[in-house]
Amino acid sequence: MSKIVSALNGAKFDGFASIREIGPVGMITLRAKPDVVGLAEAVTAVTGTPLPALRRIEIAGDKAAGWMSPDEYLIVVPYAEVAGALAVLAEKLAGQHHLAVDVSDARAVFRIEGDKAVEVLQKLAPVDHATLEPGELRRTRIAQVAGAFWADDKGYTLVCFRSVAAYVMGLLTHSAQSGSELF
Amino acid sequence: MLILECPYCGVKAEETELTPGYEAHLKRFGPGSSDEDFENYMFARKNPKGVHFERWRHAYGCGKWFLAARCTATLEVFGTYPAQTSEPPAEIVAKIKAKRPDWKGYK
Amino acid sequence: MKRYSVFAIAREALRYHQGWDKAWASPAPKSSYDVIIVGAGGHGLATAYYLGKNFGITNVAVIEKGWLGGGNTGRNTTIIRSNYLQDPSAAIYEKARSLYEDLSQDINYNVMFSPRGLLMLAQTHHEVRGYLRTVHANNLQGVKTEWIGPEKVKELVPIINIDGPRYPVLGALYQARGGTARHDAVAWGYARACSAMGMDIIQQCEVTGVRSEGGKVVGVDTTKGYIGTKKLGIVVAGHSGQVADMAGFRLPVEAVALQALVSEPIKPCMDVVVMANTVHGYMSQSDKGEMVIGGGTDGFNNFTQRGSFHHIEETLRALVETFPMISRLKMLRQWGGIVDMTGDRSPIISKTPLGNCFINCGWGTGGFKAIPGSGWAMAELMAKGEPGPLAAEFNMWRFREGQFIDESVAAGVAH
Amino acid sequence: MSSRLAKGGRLIDRTTACEFSFNGKRLKGYKGDTLAAALLANDQMLVGRSFKYHRPRGIVGSGAEEPNALVNMGTGGRFEPNQRTTTTELFDGLTSTSQNHWPSLEFDIGVVNNYAARFLPAGFYYKTFIHPRFAWKHVFEPIVRQSAGLGQVPKERDADRYEQAYAFCDLLIVGGGIAGLQAALTAAKAGKRIWLVEQTAHWGGRAVVDGVEIEGQPAEVWVNATLAALSKMENVTIRNRCMAAGSYDHGYVLADEKVADHTPGDGRPRHRLWRIRAGQIVTATGAIERPLSFAGNDIPGVMLAGAVRDYVINFGVAPGDRTVVVTNNDDAYRTAIALKEAGLEVPVILDARANLTGELPAKARAMGIRVEAGKGIAKVKGGKRVTSVAICAQAGQGAVLEEISCDAVAMSGGWSPVVHLWSHCGGKLNWDTAKAHFAPDPARPPLNHDGSALVVTAGSASGHLLADEVLADATRAVGGEGAPSAKVPHEAPIEAVWVMPQGAPVELRAKMWLDYQNDVKVSDVQLAAREGYTSVEHTKRYTTLGMATDQGKLSNINGLAILADSLSTAIPQVGTTTFRPPYTPVTIGALAGEARGEIFQPLRRTPVYDWHMAQNAYMEPVGLWRRPYCYPRAGETHEQAVHREVLNTRTNVGLLDASTLGKIIVKGPDAGKFLDMLYTNVMSNLGIGKCRYGLMCNEQGFLSDDGVVARIDEDTWLCHTTSGGADRIHAWMEDWLQCEWWDWQVYTANVTEQYAQFAVVGPKARKLLEKLGGMDVSKETLPFMQWADGVLGGFRVRAYRISFSGELSYEIAVPASEGRAFWDALVAAGAEFGLMPYGTEGLHIMRAEKGFIMIGDETDGTVIPQDLNLGWAISKKKADYLGKRGQERPYLASPDRWKLVGLETLDGSVIQDGAYAPAPGFNANGQRNTQGRVTSTYYSPTLKRGIAMGLVKGGLSRIGEVIEMTKLDGSTQQVRICDPVFYDKEGEKQNV
Numbered sequence A: 001m002s003k004i005v006s007a008l009n010g011a012k013f014d015g016f017a018s019i020r021e022i023g024p025v026g027m028i029t030l031r032a033k034p035d036v037v038g039l040a041e042a043v044t045a046v047t048g049t050p051l052p053a054l055r056r057i058e059i060a061g062d063k064a065a066g067w068m069s070p071d072e073y074l075i076v077v078p079y080a081e082v083a084g085a086l087a088v089l090a091e092k093l094a095g096q097h098h099l100a101v102d103v104s105d106a107r108a109v110f111r112i113e114g115d116k117a118v119e120v121l122q123k124l125a126p127v128d129h130a131t132l133e134p135g136e137l138r139r140t141r142i143a144q145v146a147g148a149f150w151a152d153d154k155g156y157t158l159v160c161f162r163s164v165a166a167y168v169m170g171l172l173t174h175s176a177q178s179g180s181e182l183f
Numbered sequence B: 001m002l003i004l005e006c007p008y009c010g011v012k013a014e015e016t017e018l019t020p021g022y023e024a025h026l027k028r029f030g031p032g033s034s035d036e037d038f039e040n041y042m043f044a045r046k047n048p049k050g051v052h053f054e055r056w057r058h059a060y061g062c063g064k065w066f067l068a069a070r071c072t073a074t075l076e077v078f079g080t081y082p083a084q085t086s087e088p089p090a091e092i093v094a095k096i097k098a099k100r101p102d103w104k105g106y107k
Numbered sequence C: 001m002k003r004y005s006v007f008a009i010a011r012e013a014l015r016y017h018q019g020w021d022k023a024w025a026s027p028a029p030k031s032s033y034d035v036i037i038v039g040a041g042g043h044g045l046a047t048a049y050y051l052g053k054n055f056g057i058t059n060v061a062v063i064e065k066g067w068l069g070g071g072n073t074g075r076n077t078t079i080i081r082s083n084y085l086q087d088p089s090a091a092i093y094e095k096a097r098s099l100y101e102d103l104s105q106d107i108n109y110n111v112m113f114s115p116r117g118l119l120m121l122a123q124t125h126h127e128v129r130g131y132l133r134t135v136h137a138n139n140l141q142g143v144k145t146e147w148i149g150p151e152k153v154k155e156l157v158p159i160i161n162i163d164g165p166r167y168p169v170l171g172a173l174y175q176a177r178g179g180t181a182r183h184d185a186v187a188w189g190y191a192r193a194c195s196a197m198g199m200d201i202i203q204q205c206e207v208t209g210v211r212s213e214g215g216k217v218v219g220v221d222t223t224k225g226y227i228g229t230k231k232l233g234i235v236v237a238g239h240s241g242q243v244a245d246m247a248g249f250r251l252p253v254e255a256v257a258l259q260a261l262v263s264e265p266i267k268p269c270m271d272v273v274v275m276a277n278t279v280h281g282y283m284s285q286s287d288k289g290e291m292v293i294g295g296g297t298d299g300f301n302n303f304t305q306r307g308s309f310h311h312i313e314e315t316l317r318a319l320v321e322t323f324p325m326i327s328r329l330k331m332l333r334q335w336g337g338i339v340d341m342t343g344d345r346s347p348i349i350s351k352t353p354l355g356n357c358f359i360n361c362g363w364g365t366g367g368f369k370a371i372p373g374s375g376w377a378m379a380e381l382m383a384k385g386e387p388g389p390l391a392a393e394f395n396m397w398r399f400r401e402g403q404f405i406d407e408s409v410a411a412g413v414a415h
Numbered sequence D: 001m002s003s004r005l006a007k008g009g010r011l012i013d014r015t016t017a018c019e020f021s022f023n024g025k026r027l028k029g030y031k032g033d034t035l036a037a038a039l040l041a042n043d044q045m046l047v048g049r050s051f052k053y054h055r056p057r058g059i060v061g062s063g064a065e066e067p068n069a070l071v072n073m074g075t076g077g078r079f080e081p082n083q084r085t086t087t088t089e090l091f092d093g094l095t096s097t098s099q100n101h102w103p104s105l106e107f108d109i110g111v112v113n114n115y116a117a118r119f120l121p122a123g124f125y126y127k128t129f130i131h132p133r134f135a136w137k138h139v140f141e142p143i144v145r146q147s148a149g150l151g152q153v154p155k156e157r158d159a160d161r162y163e164q165a166y167a168f169c170d171l172l173i174v175g176g177g178i179a180g181l182q183a184a185l186t187a188a189k190a191g192k193r194i195w196l197v198e199q200t201a202h203w204g205g206r207a208v209v210d211g212v213e214i215e216g217q218p219a220e221v222w223v224n225a226t227l228a229a230l231s232k233m234e235n236v237t238i239r240n241r242c243m244a245a246g247s248y249d250h251g252y253v254l255a256d257e258k259v260a261d262h263t264p265g266d267g268r269p270r271h272r273l274w275r276i277r278a279g280q281i282v283t284a285t286g287a288i289e290r291p292l293s294f295a296g297n298d299i300p301g302v303m304l305a306g307a308v309r310d311y312v313i314n315f316g317v318a319p320g321d322r323t324v325v326v327t328n329n330d331d332a333y334r335t336a337i338a339l340k341e342a343g344l345e346v347p348v349i350l351d352a353r354a355n356l357t358g359e360l361p362a363k364a365r366a367m368g369i370r371v372e373a374g375k376g377i378a379k380v381k382g383g384k385r386v387t388s389v390a391i392c393a394q395a396g397q398g399a400v401l402e403e404i405s406c407d408a409v410a411m412s413g414g415w416s417p418v419v420h421l422w423s424h425c426g427g428k429l430n431w432d433t434a435k436a437h438f439a440p441d442p443a444r445p446p447l448n449h450d451g452s453a454l455v456v457t458a459g460s461a462s463g464h465l466l467a468d469e470v471l472a473d474a475t476r477a478v479g480g481e482g483a484p485s486a487k488v489p490h491e492a493p494i495e496a497v498w499v500m501p502q503g504a505p506v507e508l509r510a511k512m513w514l515d516y517q518n519d520v521k522v523s524d525v526q527l528a529a530r531e532g533y534t535s536v537e538h539t540k541r542y543t544t545l546g547m548a549t550d551q552g553k554l555s556n557i558n559g560l561a562i563l564a565d566s567l568s569t570a571i572p573q574v575g576t577t578t579f580r581p582p583y584t585p586v587t588i589g590a591l592a593g594e595a596r597g598e599i600f601q602p603l604r605r606t607p608v609y610d611w612h613m614a615q616n617a618y619m620e621p622v623g624l625w626r627r628p629y630c631y632p633r634a635g636e637t638h639e640q641a642v643h644r645e646v647l648n649t650r651t652n653v654g655l656l657d658a659s660t661l662g663k664i665i666v667k668g669p670d671a672g673k674f675l676d677m678l679y680t681n682v683m684s685n686l687g688i689g690k691c692r693y694g695l696m697c698n699e700q701g702f703l704s705d706d707g708v709v710a711r712i713d714e715d716t717w718l719c720h721t722t723s724g725g726a727d728r729i730h731a732w733m734e735d736w737l738q739c740e741w742w743d744w745q746v747y748t749a750n751v752t753e754q755y756a757q758f759a760v761v762g763p764k765a766r767k768l769l770e771k772l773g774g775m776d777v778s779k780e781t782l783p784f785m786q787w788a789d790g791v792l793g794g795f796r797v798r799a800y801r802i803s804f805s806g807e808l809s810y811e812i813a814v815p816a817s818e819g820r821a822f823w824d825a826l827v828a829a830g831a832e833f834g835l836m837p838y839g840t841e842g843l844h845i846m847r848a849e850k851g852f853i854m855i856g857d858e859t860d861g862t863v864i865p866q867d868l869n870l871g872w873a874i875s876k877k878k879a880d881y882l883g884k885r886g887q888e889r890p891y892l893a894s895p896d897r898w899k900l901v902g903l904e905t906l907d908g909s910v911i912q913d914g915a916y917a918p919a920p921g922f923n924a925n926g927q928r929n930t931q932g933r934v935t936s937t938y939y940s941p942t943l944k945r946g947i948a949m950g951l952v953k954g955g956l957s958r959i960g961e962v963i964e965m966t967k968l969d970g971s972t973q974q975v976r977i978c979d980p981v982f983y984d985k986e987g988e989k990q991n992v
């Protein structure tokens, strides 16, 4: 599928942390209240993870399910598996009030890695990293745009809207320049 | 630079993650309503120098609208609660009364 | 009252300025007045002044809870212009601007009106069209404005970056006789002139209640006691909601913080006033040399006279893009004022549901420029009991009827 | 003569010399010097000129309080005016020039103001320059302005970069003196998350200079040990060169870290602005010494006693060979002792107090220093530097008792706690008569979001001046116990002295400076009081006291004391002026942060953005998007390009990147009901597979957005919005769903960016799509106002038959990731059909030719759909929709409203943008009456003449009438009212 190109076609920058635009990553916005019958099963069926609790993201290999709001989840699957996942959700949630849409192409995804990766985010988002719990998905502001990120042992995955990918790359590049380490 | 705790996701959000929405608990008046009711709904504002009930949206976070009781003179926040509430919750009212004995009440 | 002039200064200099009188008297309140104005900001004082000057009504008290001129009049970025789009606005702002032209002579106090020219940058095609519309409208309204191209902008403002990559300057709406004045002097000069007519300016006196009988106002309670009056003018800007509440009615007004800042002073580098609405920033250089910069408003009710800092940052970002040289200047001081924003962002000069009680408010982020015109119109309203043509459309019932005076339509803001 | 001492200097490294220049002179200093220290070491006493009178100005202080010693620093992209030499760390190659004089520092023409000073008292300009009227703007103001302003204007773009960062802590401790260190250590041990910031490069504050002993050792030992302990603690972050600029509501503090000011060009960001959110703020910001008001107290060589001591001890610099000390408190004796110990002369200590009982005066006497009690300075003599002082009794009127030659004067009027960060958010002060200063009132602190104290103070910032009390207070401030012990000599009480001598006559008072930079004297404050500017805020503004770049750190308290005296009232009755951030000025670049150039603002790009740029498209901002306005070819003007694009679209096929169009999915059992409330027309009955144009109004009734709605399935709709409207409309939907109709079952999702969407427009559009192949795009299968999913050229697409141009037109959506590839495929396949891309201007012209309205052109927030003849899109059946009640208000329902018409000039020319139609007569305000205005006006390349739309009173009922429209030159032109549809009125072309 060579005609499928992520927002920045894999742009990279190496400063005191390394920045990579990755993707395309398959993403689904799933809107449903947690009490919808069969919701947890449906989510597990597509991601292999439990339904995430408040502000959590549950990760299983290249799939994940994140809590976005009291009636919204983020489903992450490989790009090619989105259509299948949507079909499974439609089937499992049939008859229940919900909305599931493909947003894979509406997003840009970055990896921020390195010992001081957190410092890149500390320059851009009004977030107290010390209060984040493991597996927390934080939706916030990245300088002047909306974004969300979560951590794993190698670094951070940051998601923003596709149209501002270049802006976010600019922010990350500015922030990760060698010589501007915070601590 | 305020911080308000979003009652939906529990994030202590700073003001730049929120969008403000002015007075809360307005009752909508549509077709058929009197001129006065409609005018009051659209324009007349309590605008108190003191305890104010107001709307905020956790725009950069979970996207939900919530309500806050906040003093416009000291910026003290007495509490936040979901937007799906027709009147200020009793415990917030009690807290305000305890702290501001001369407060005339929500109406 | 001693006349101010260069000769008076010279005379006084010889005796180390020991002989100057008080600029205004500070009397205790009398038991009653023909007219009480609440609020000794520019608008309140100008109302009193024109009541005396135009209608001979001088048994007037202006009651101020703090120090006169300490409200928004003492904390604004002093921009004066009349290039408004809608007829009622253009009329009152142009009236004010033309009164500013010889206000110093009129009140014998140099308010340093400086018609140095004002331009509003157009940085999108949409803005170009909006400002062209304003020029056409202004021509019919008798307001002198013109459209100028980017080269002329650069000539007037050498420090501007007209081909910024993001929002190149496509031209500007130019009002050659817009400019600035010394804000404090406007309040002080009017106060001195009112005092000279025998009016009482009573400072450190807060109005705490409005009393009425038979639907008509009879007096006010204050921190210095009850004072009777035949007519009451409420001219308290950010506190309009509070005083209206005392008088028993509600207004379409929210009080929010608006901020401003100054840089450290530098040698003169920008003679005109520049407003850049696409990026939300405006700037002028004061006679002392600081760059005077206006910030944004908070979106929430706030009576603290200080706003949230991110508005200052947003403004400065915009201005660094537009004027790259300011990056290495320093912010010296920031402050805020409480502005009264109405439902259509235009002011109210109106009778009220309470008899003989009048209100002048809602000037929001842009009423300094209006002070003489507003005072003139409010004095007429209070003296005659009915609005004259300047005030007529600014009545408070326009919201119910849907007759907005909406200035935001021309891509403009109201500073 | 000021000079470098042979020995001493805690902070300098005599092995590392730094060369620098001042006014072109090449001078030498050491690493560790401040620029001020290095200037003094080179006997550069005169460093600038004052603001108003251009009086010679020398260094008075040694830190943030300095009002005088400001210079232009650096060159080119690193040039900076008003740099404070006392806080500037010296580096090799530093260049500086003095400010505010012409032609030179030594000989300054502006000094005539000084000789005319009597004629230029406070507020003189309010009283003069009134006549003749034009003279203010054209004669006087230019003169006033020319002499105003301090530093030079930077000419070049800033060469440095800045960044910002967020930090969070339980306690932010501001100030790295012994109070700050002790508070930090105490709180850190209690497990709190701590930030400790210090504005200078050094730790320990005053105690290390003052010879304080802590736990039996020199303070420096304790400071180093404490710092070392703190550095090891995980829960502590320590920053020096980091000034807390302001404390804001809810514990937000801005701190400006000067990362690379002392190492310019080393590649690091120059400043880093920390946005710290603290649970609580501890200000351990110390105290600032006050000058004394005696005649000639502004002559270079007159310095603060504490500063003199700093120069000797920290930098090994002697401000003078013979220094007279003048004081009203014991602390200044430390300076005399330090000078004496450094081998310098102290001819006399003048103490305004009659009885000297403290240990320090005794020690000074014991060292052989002459101490005069009850004495003061009648007058300092000298011009560009001090030559002598005339001594008098403090009690009298200044009769000179003796004249003592000297080259420096060290003065101390007592110490005022630094309360800026305490006061800004509302902390209140008490006047402490015994200590003669304002100190924070712990009972009235500024409040935090939960109503608790936002700030607590520690050490001298609380008003404690003795080291043992300072340490105890700092410990207590953070809830600790058991402070380290400090040995301090007993100090006798201060005696407030506001003028020296007490009964100074006006000639002397006119020579006593309060505000050195702005030239405000004791006599000016007294004049303000005499003239009724009696509120301290009036006095400030009338005299400009405290409004200079030091913000009155030295002058405010002295000034308000003079005011209180003039009004015969007490100091607390007068009160202070408002403390406002920043504590010391902050570089604007640092406040703007990273947001410059490329990342000034987000610039939203469609998937085809790079292609547009590669074609040299002329781009225009649409919200934060950037869209091609047109694609000029070599040698073409923008206008020519636009016309070519329009004609080609009308005859062949055009291609538009419409990806920015808002796309919102609305789904749920109540979605139809919801959309019927949102749109003025009915959407619930739209057939699946069909499209319908809809209008949205705000609650006032004014038109706010429009777009095509497509019914996707039983309970799903897709709403298109304008490019600028997507986020706003999505938020608007959520607002109603969350706050008003929260029991309705509806979900929304903004999928704007999921799709690249292209309009394929023109008579050959279908042929082009058929060439790509994969789905049936015939009139029969995909008629006008329908949509279908399918495959085109191998791409998964959704094709809509909608038209904003009047041509046969398809809007085709593909996933954004395939957008560019699909665009390329269209361009390649289109070549044989003459395909050309067109931009927003072509789009606008074509819609105007068809009489379609454009949100933002035909609407401006005051227009209702009825004004635009869109009544057909307003359901009469619906009981309610957003805006319906608003539209019922009298003014909106009035038949007199201006309504949409077409407009054409009689000669085919183009009506000017923004033109108005005057009506006969004038209104009550003398303004010309009007009857309409143009809303869109273009040259139509299709019709080869000007076309326009406008709002005119009477609307379409006046078709055929000729009216006037304004031109910018003041003339008018004749215009005929016509049908707004200029092209293909029957709609035959789009329906094929």
Ligand SMILES: Cc1cc2nc3c(=O)[nH]c(=O)nc-3n(C[C@H](O)[C@H](O)[C@H](O)COP(=O)(O)OP(=O)(O)OC[C@H]3O[C@@H](n4cnc5c(N)ncnc54)[C@H](O)[C@@H]3O)c2cc1C
Binding pocket: C038, C039, C040, C041, C042, C043, C044, C063, C064, C065, C066, C067, C068, C069, C070, C071, C072, C073, C074, C075, C076, C077, C078, C079, C080, C205, C206, C207, C208, C235, C236, C237, C238, C239, C243, C258, C259, C260, C294, C335, C336, C337, C338, C339, C363, C364, C365, C366, C367, C368, C369, C370, C415
């Ligand atoms: C930061 C900022 C920048 C601005 N920039 C501009 C600009 O560039 N150009 C422009 O034209 N306008 C500008 N404005 C707006 C302008 O300052 C105001 O519109 C104008 O000054 C209002 O004047 P006023 O007399 O109505 O109100 P104020 O000057 O605020 O006076 C009202 C007075 O009423 C007193 N008062 C209130 N309640 C009571 C009571 N109960 N009893 C007694 N007295 C009471 C207050 O103490 C106050 O002194 C700006 C405003 C701000 C805050």
Ligand SMILES: NC(=O)c1ccc[n+]([C@@H]2O[C@H](COP(=O)([O-])OP(=O)(O)OC[C@H]3O[C@@H](n4cnc5c(N)ncnc54)[C@H](O)[C@@H]3O)[C@@H](O)[C@H]2O)c1
Binding pocket: D174, D175, D176, D177, D178, D179, D180, D197, D198, D199, D200, D204, D205, D206, D207, D208, D210, D212, D242, D243, D244, D245, D284, D285, D286, D287, D329, D331, D415, D418, D458, D459, D460, D461, D464, D465, D466, D467, D468, D470, D491, D583
């Ligand atoms: N005896 C007297 O008359 C007298 C008078 C004043 C001070 N003192 C002595 O001074 C010492 C006071 O100790 P302390 O720790 O309270 O004060 P300090 O003055 O020693 O330390 C305050 C520190 O705070 C820093 N600071 C101030 N504002 C700041 C800001 N906004 N951001 C960052 N840093 C800032 C200063 O640079 C300084 O290093 C004691 O030794 C005391 O005895 C004595």
Ligand SMILES: Cc1cc2nc3c(=O)[nH]c(=O)nc-3n(C[C@H](O)[C@H](O)[C@H](O)COP(=O)(O)O)c2cc1C
Binding pocket: C074, C075, C076, C077, C078, C183, C262, C286, C288, C290, C292, C305, C332, C333, C334, C335, C336, D537, D546, D547, D548, D551, D577, D578, D580
């Ligand atoms: C046009 C204008 C210019 C100003 N210039 C200065 C200045 O040069 N120095 C200064 O300290 N403050 C300046 N100020 C700010 C005032 O000191 C003060 O902050 C403002 O009037 C608000 O009052 P407050 O801070 O006492 O609340 C200026 C204010 C205005 C409105």
Ligand SMILES: [Zn+2]
Binding pocket: B006, B007, B008, B009, B010, B011, B058, B061, B062, B063, B064
């Ligand atoms: Zn939330």
